[in-house]
Amino acid sequence: MELRELQRRIHKNAIDKGFWDKPHNFGNDLMLIVSELGECIEAHRCGDFTDMEAYNELMTNETYDFETCFKREIKDTVEDELADALIRILDTAAGYSIDLQKHVELKILFNEKRERLHGKKY
DSSP: OOOOHHHHHHHHHHHHHTTTTOOOOOHHHHHHHHHHHHHHHHHHHHTTTOOHHHHHHHHTTTTHHHHHHHHHHTTHHHHHHHHHHOOOOOHHHHHHHOOHHHOOOOOOOHTSSSSGGSOOOO
């Protein structure tokens, strides 16, 4: 799936779930992205990582449904919080009519032409 399609799908879900019913403030939207990154660092500090092997094993067990397996093995992990941040970024971009795929492609081209470490020490 292309980034543009992911962005569309994520934004449609956010609209359907009522997250765009009220006017948005761009600064607030950016802080919500930052809050997801804060949750990610906290998960990392606690050593909370997804155990995909355990998740896949639970998913093959007919006793458990997707939601139960997700909550037990993925929810609130580093990977889950990074996904939340990306989802918020894509939703925000769509909400402000930003073609993020195009801008990522342009930024990649720009970065490929930059010098090592972009000319800095670190």
